[in-house]
Amino acid sequence: AQSVTQLGSHVSVSEGALVLLRCNYSSSVPPYLFWYVQYPNQGLQLLLKYTTGATLVKGINGFEAEFKKSETSFHLTKPSAHMSDAAEYFCAVTRGGSARQLTFGSGTQLTVLP
Amino acid sequence: KAGVTQTPRYLIKTRGQQVTLSCSPISGHRSVSWYQQTPGQGLQFLFEYFSETQRNKGNFPGRFSGRQFSNSRSEMNVSTLELGDSALYLCASSPSYGTGGGETQYFGPGTRLLVL
Numbered sequence: 001a002q003s004v005t006q007l008g009s010h011v012s013v014s015e016g017a018l019v020l021l022r023c024n025y026s027s028s029v030p031p032y033l034f035w036y037v038q039y040p041n042q043g044l045q046l047l048l049k050y051t052t053g054a055t056l057v058k059g060i061n062g063f064e065a066e067f068k069k070s071e072t073s074f075h076l077t078k079p080s081a082h083m084s085d086a087a088e089y090f091c092a093v094t095r096g097g098s099a100r101q102l103t104f105g106s107g108t109q110l111t112v113l114p
Numbered sequence: 115k116a117g118v119t120q121t122p123r124y125l126i127k128t129r130g131q132q133v134t135l136s137c138s139p140i141s142g143h144r145s146v147s148w149y150q151q152t153p154g155q156g157l158q159f160l161f162e163y164f165s166e167t168q169r170n171k172g173n174f175p176g177r178f179s180g181r182q183f184s185n186s187r188s189e190m191n192v193s194t195l196e197l198g199d200s201a202l203y204l205c206a207s208s209p210s211y212g213t214g215g216g217e218t219q220y221f222g223p224g225t226r227l228l229v230l
Contacts (some may be wrong), residue, residue, distance in 0.1 A: 043118070043222050049218060051216035081224055087198075099170060100145060100162055100170070100219065101170050102157075102219065103159070103208075104158075107157075
């Protein structure tokens with residue numbers, strides 16, 4: 001069975017600073033990996049995903065993530081935080097193949113300080 | 115294209131009642147999945163429907179059920195509501211072409227259910 005661990009339930013950064021949100025996965029088969037963002041009182045919006053191919057994935061709003069199989073990690077980064085990035089971020093995995101069931105991490109609340 | 119829509123957005127029920135939530139997927143999407151989000155348990159998969167058939171089910175009691183119609187719209191039903199069923203219920207749709215688990219799932223805004 002696959003699982004996802006997000007280190008740090010709360011992360012605070014200053015505006016303009018690097019954002020790093022950590023995600024480690026466990027999967028017995030090559031996984032598909034996703035990062036979603038959730039703003040208050042809204043659903044989830046896809047930031048980026050890794051399926052196959054290039055391990056450095058670029059997403060929306062300047063975010064990117066690198067799939068590192070040897071470290072079983074898929075950390076999310078953004079070079080310069082903006083106030084509008086304040087939200088909750090979820091890492092998720094599907095087990096590959098045709099199964100669409102997403103297994104989510106517990107989420108990381110990002111606060112951006114002025 | 116219009117996004118995933120869910121109705122109602124907010125709902126208050128009392129213990130023992132039942133509730134039906136509705137989800138309209140993005141036009142042309144054939145797969146619909148449901149998730150429950152609570153502060154304690156986080157985001158948990160309920161079930162997935164494709165071509166009016168339940169393809170996958172999460173670890174929830176039989177009080178939770180769903181269905182999908184021929185136009186891909188989906189409903190989920192919770193019977194004999196318990197206080198612990200208070201949650202945000204999210205619906206997600208995907209096109210269902212190709213890579214299956216690698217497909218992007220597009221989420222609706224959710225239905226917030228409060229059970230008193």
